[in-house]
Amino acid sequence: MALHRVARFADVPENRGLEVRIADTKIVLLRVGDQLRAYQGECPHAGAPLAEGALCHGRLICPWHKAAYRIEDGGLCDPPSLDSLKRYPLEMRDDEVWVDDQPLSDPHTPPADDERTFVIIGAGAAGTAGAAALREKGFGGRVVLIDREADAGYDRTVLSKFVIAGEMPPEEVPPLRDERFYREQRIERINGEVASLDTANKTLRLADGQSLTYDAALLATGGTPNPLTLPGADLPQVFLLRSKDQATRILNAAKPGQRVVIIGDSFIALESASALRQYGLEVTVLARHAVPFVKQFGEAVGKAIRARHVANGVVFHSDSEAAQIEGTGKVEAVKLENGQRLPADLVLVGIGVSPATDPFADLPKEKDRSLQADGGMRVADGLWAAGDIATFPLNGQPQRIEHWRLAQQQARIAAANMLGGDEHYLDVPYFWTWHFGKNYDYLGHAESWDEVEFKGNPDHPPFIGLFSKNGVVVAAVACDKERAMAMLAERMKQPLPVDEAWLLIRDVD
Ligand SMILES: Cc1cc2nc3c(=O)[nH]c(=O)nc-3n(C[C@H](O)[C@H](O)[C@H](O)COP(=O)(O)OP(=O)(O)OC[C@H]3O[C@@H](n4cnc5c(N)ncnc54)[C@H](O)[C@@H]3O)c2cc1C
Ligand code: FES
Numbered sequence: 001m002a003l004h005r006v007a008r009f010a011d012v013p014e015n016r017g018l019e020v021r022i023a024d025t026k027i028v029l030l031r032v033g034d035q036l037r038a039y040q041g042e043c044p045h046a047g048a049p050l051a052e053g054a055l056c057h058g059r060l061i062c063p064w065h066k067a068a069y070r071i072e073d074g075g076l077c078d079p080p081s082l083d084s085l086k087r088y089p090l091e092m093r094d095d096e097v098w099v100d101d102q103p104l105s106d107p108h109t110p111p112a113d114d115e116r117t118f119v120i121i122g123a124g125a126a127g128t129a130g131a132a133a134l135r136e137k138g139f140g141g142r143v144v145l146i147d148r149e150a151d152a153g154y155d156r157t158v159l160s161k162f163v164i165a166g167e168m169p170p171e172e173v174p175p176l177r178d179e180r181f182y183r184e185q186r187i188e189r190i191n192g193e194v195a196s197l198d199t200a201n202k203t204l205r206l207a208d209g210q211s212l213t214y215d216a217a218l219l220a221t222g223g224t225p226n227p228l229t230l231p232g233a234d235l236p237q238v239f240l241l242r243s244k245d246q247a248t249r250i251l252n253a254a255k256p257g258q259r260v261v262i263i264g265d266s267f268i269a270l271e272s273a274s275a276l277r278q279y280g281l282e283v284t285v286l287a288r289h290a291v292p293f294v295k296q297f298g299e300a301v302g303k304a305i306r307a308r309h310v311a312n313g314v315v316f317h318s319d320s321e322a323a324q325i326e327g328t329g330k331v332e333a334v335k336l337e338n339g340q341r342l343p344a345d346l347v348l349v350g351i352g353v354s355p356a357t358d359p360f361a362d363l364p365k366e367k368d369r370s371l372q373a374d375g376g377m378r379v380a381d382g383l384w385a386a387g388d389i390a391t392f393p394l395n396g397q398p399q400r401i402e403h404w405r406l407a408q409q410q411a412r413i414a415a416a417n418m419l420g421g422d423e424h425y426l427d428v429p430y431f432w433t434w435h436f437g438k439n440y441d442y443l444g445h446a447e448s449w450d451e452v453e454f455k456g457n458p459d460h461p462p463f464i465g466l467f468s469k470n471g472v473v474v475a476a477v478a479c480d481k482e483r484a485m486a487m488l489a490e491r492m493k494q495p496l497p498v499d500e501a502w503l504l505i506r507d508v509d
Contacts, residue, residue, distance in 0.1 A: 001102045002100070002101055003091060003098040003099065004022045004098065004099055004100075004101060005097070005098050006020040006021075006022065006027065006038075006097050006098070006099050007029060007096075007097045008096055008097065009036065009092065009096075009097060010095060011097075012029045012030070012036060012097070013031075014031055015055060015507075016052075016053075016054070016055060016508075017030050017050055017051035017052075017053065017055070017060065019041050019049060019050075020041075020099070021041075022099065022101045023101070025041075025101065026040070026041030026049070027040065027041045027088055028040070028041045028049075028060075029090075029099075030060060030071050032071055032072060036092070036097060037072075037073075037074070038087065038088040038090040038097075038099045039060075039069070039074045039086065039088065040088075043062045043064065043067060043081060044067075044081045044082075044085070045062065045064070045065060045067050045079075045080050046064060046065065046174075048062050048063050048064035049063070050062060050063075050085075052482060052483055053482075053483065053486050054483050054484075054487035054490065054508060055071065056487055056490040056491060057490050058070060059071060059077055059490060060085075061486035061487070061489055061490055062486065063482035063485075063486050064432075064439075065080050065404075065405060065430075066080075066405065066430050066485070066486055066489045067080055067081035068489075068490070069084065073087065076136070078409060078427070079129055079405055079409060079412065080125075080404060080405050080408055082128070082129055082132045082176065082177065086103035086104070086106075088101075088102075088103050088104070089102075089104065109135060109185050109186065110139060110140040111140050112140050112141075112186065113140040114140040114141030115141060116142070116215040116216070117142040117144060117212075117213070117214050117215055118143050118144070118214065118215060118217070118218070118418060119144045119204065119212060119214040119217045120144070120145045120146065120218045120220060121146050121194045121197075121217065121218070121219050121220060121359075122146070122219070122221040122222055123146070123147035123149070123220075124153055124156065124220065124387065124407070125153075125156070125176075125220075125222075125387060125404050125407040125408050126218075126220035126222070126386035126387030126388075126407040126410060126411040127145060127153060127218065127220035127386075127387075127411065128145070128153035128176040129407070129408035129411040129412055130218045130220060130386060130411035130412070130414055130415050131143050131187050132177065132185070133411060133412040133415035133416070134415045134418065135185045135186075135187070137415060137416055137421075138419070139415075142186075142188065143185075143186065143187045144187075144190060144212065144214075145182075145187055145188065145189050145190070146189075146190045146191075146192055146194055146206070147189070147190075147191065147192075148191070148192065148193040148194075149191070149243060149244070149245070150191045151175070151244065152175050152176070152182065152189065153175065153176040153177065154174060154176060154244060155173060155174045155175075155176060156173075156242065156243070156244070157404050158173055158174070159173070159242075159243075159244065159246075159247040160241055160247075160268050160271035160272045160275055161271055161274075161275060161434040163244075163251065163275075164241070164250050164251055164254070164272060164275045164279065165275035165276070165278045165279050166251070166278075166279045167278075170244050170247055170248045170251065190206075192206040192207065192208060192210065193206060193207040193208075194206060194221075195207045195359055196359050196361065197217075197219075197360050197361075197362070197363075199362055199363065199380055199381075199382075199383060200362075202214050202215065202217075202382060204217070215382065216382045216384070217382065217383055217384070218385070218386060218411065218414050218418065219357075219360060219371065219379070219383065219384070219385040219389060220385070220386050220387045220407070220411060221355075221356040221357065221359070221389055222242075222353075222355075222356055222387055222388045222407075223242070223353030223355060223388040223389070223402060224242070224353060224354055224356045225242050225349070225351075225352075225353050226349075226351050226353060227240065227349065228263060228322070228325070228347075228349045228351070230322060230323065230324055230325060231324045231325070232324050232325030232326060232327060232331075233325055233349075235325055235347075236253075236330065236331075237253055237331040237345065237346040238346075238347045238349065239253070239346065239347065239349065240348075241268055241272060241348065241350065250348065253346055254276060254279060254346060255281075255345075256279060256281060257281070258282070258345040258346065259281065259282045259284070259344050259345050259346075260276050260281045260282070260283055260284070260344060260345065260346045260348060261284045261286060261342050262283065262284070262285045262286065262349075262350060263286045263334070263349045263350065263351060264285075264286070264287075264288065264349060264350035264351040264352070265285060265288055265289055265292040265293075265318075265350075266350045267293070268350045269285065269348070269350025269351070270292055270305070270309065270350075270433075270435060271433060271434055271435065272350060273285050273309060274309065274314075274434070274435045274436050276348070277309075277312055277313055277314055277436075278312075278436070282313075282315075283313070283315070284314075284315045284316075284317065284344075285309070285314055286318075286321070286322055286334065286336075286342070287316050287317065287318040288321075288351075289318060290318050291303050292305060292306055293305060296442060297440070297442065298449075298452050298467065300452070300458045300465070301440070301458045301465060303458075303459075304458035304459045305435055307459060308435055308438070309435065317336070317340075317342070320336040320338035321336065322334050322335070322336060322337075323335050323337045325347055326341070331344050331345060331346055332344070353388065353402065354368065354369060355368060355369050355371070355400070356388075356389060357369050357370065357371060357389055363379060363380060363383070364379075366391045366398070368391075368400065370388075370389055370390060370391040370400045371389055371390055371391065372391055372398070373385045373386075373392045373410075374392070374393070375392065375424040375425060376413060376414075376417045376422065376424055377390065377392060377410050377411075377414040377417065377425075378414075378417060384414035384417065384418060385414070386410035386413075386414050387406075387407035387410060387411065388400070388402045388407065390410060392410065392425065394425065394429070399445060401429055401445060403429055403430065404431065405429075405430050405431065406429050406430070409425065410425065413425060427493060428443050428444055428488075428489060428492045428493055429443070429444065429445045430442065430443050430489055438461055438480070439480075440477065440478070440479050441476075441477070441481070441485045442475065442477050443476045443477075443485060443488055443489055443492055444467070444473075444474055444476060444492065445475070446467050446469070446474040448469065449467035449474050449475065450468065450469050451467070451498070452465055452466070452468075453465065453466055453468075453498070455502070455505065458479075461479035461480045462479060462480035462481050463478065463479055463481070464477070464478040464481040464484055464505060465477045465478065466498055466501055466502070468498040471497055471499075472495045472496060472497055472498065473488070473492055473496045473497075473498050473501045476492070476501075481505075481509075483509075484504070484505045484509065487505075488504070488505075
């Protein structure tokens with residue numbers, strides 16, 4: 001351990017962090033009133049430079065996927081990070097800032113001082129965040145995490161962006177937590193399919209016949225991709241994309257120069273179009289809408305993203321639906337209802353997902369088969385739900401939203417409430433999507449707006465657009481405006497007049 005002089009106090013701006021280095025270690029210095037703090041310089045989630053994040057309401061918000069940390073002590077406030085920031089001891093000598101090259105040690109695992117068993121079904125975004133949060137919040141009892149996938153929970157968002165683009169081998173998909181974490185935190189992982197849940201007796205049964213009783217359970221089984229129900233849909237080169245296995249199968253089948261028809265214009269469909277095109281395939285998208293993503297992003301951004309795809313060689317068809325997949329033993333073409341035939345070597349189906357709630361027969365369900373959760377993510381006595389299977393109240397309206405960060409936020413709320421807390425979702429939904437090297441950020445969940453205004457041109461990023469209703473921002477969409485969006489992620493939690501939002505954006509630019 002040794003202290004190193006890294007900066008002068010006056011070098012550290014008041015409204016953002018300052019990145020400094022000790023040898024190869026990046027450290028971010030932050031002001032807390034007239035004091036300073038030193039934390040790891042890269043976000044524990046995916047390595048974003050935290051000095052480029054926003055400081056707001058006592059939090060540091062990551063520029064990339066909007067994880068939030070308390071400035072005071074580096075504590076984790078919001079996912080997709082699942083860790084607090086490592087803090088480095090810091091000393092002021094006159095106006096010089098001296099920082100230790102060794103961080104303070106990690107927090108301990110809670111002692112095994114609780115008789116209860118908490119079970120989590122599904123080890124994806126929500127389930128893994130829920131398990132980590134139970135320990136972070138001090139639960140000492142048994143935590144059992146069950147998933148039908150053999151691997152520990154992993155970042156499935158990279159499958160449609162980098163894995164099927166050939167840029168990240170499936171075995172390098174980042175696990176959400178490493179093996180050491182599960183061991184040290186005493187989180188038991190079971191690889192198995194939950195077949196049914198007997199809520200009256202607090203017992204679940206696995207497909208292999210094993211059963212397990214629990215004191216409380218978090219249901220986090222996510223979504224199942226909607227299959228195509230057309231003649232020929234069972235041919236071996238017709239693919240869905242949700243899991244690492246499915247991504248591997250697509251990669252094994254796809255060869256540069258081949259023709260793929262993508263059915264659907266969902267986010268996963270168009271991210272896959274971008275990835276497979278980058279991998280060197282001829283890509284045709286059979287789109288349901290003339291302009292994609294209008295419902296979320298509005299016309300201008302939807303058109304810009306479509307144009308980006310077209311400029312990169314993706315061909316769109318939106319005037320007819322698929323009627324049949326043709327081929328004997330292997331895919332040869334997609335035949336449309338208007339008689340047109342699109343030759344194809346493979347087909348990828350991206351027409352949305354349905355909540356994976358089959359095992360939960362005795363719980364009340366919404367029309368879309370999702371579970372009804374209250375504002376604290378509770379669905380019944382001793383049962384909570386989070387992620388793609390949960391419909392929950394957002395600003396008073398029941399909503400089911402398929403976003404990675406939201407699934408993890410819901411799981412953290414559920415974990416707090418499983419331990420007797422009373423937390424509710426008071427945040428702004430956020431997601432990101434990646435097309436031909438550009439990341440588009442979206443904040444809010446607006447079903448309607450009366451005005452949309454842009455700074456910059458959606459056709460030529462950087463740009464940021466604000467959607468407003470009665471003068472208040474209801475959503476924001478942007479590309480290459482990370483600090484401004486990080487700031488808005490915090491400020492939009494309270495009603496934010498659109499004029500004030502533009503001033504904030506100007507100030508952080
Ligand atoms: C390819 C892809 C890219 C995406 N990209 C983005 C993005 O860029 N940004 C964004 O915000 N969102 C993105 N999403 C959406 C995001 O991944 C989901 O909203 C999120 O994963 C939902 O979390 P979850 O925990 O509810 O479900 P999941 O992460 O799907 O986890 C559910 C888990 O439950 C398991 N399971 C299901 N049924 C059972 C059972 N009966 N027994 C045992 N285990 C079971 C499954 O195997 C799975 O591991 C993407 C989704 C996909 C598929
Ligand atoms: S890199 Fe910080 S939230 Fe993803």
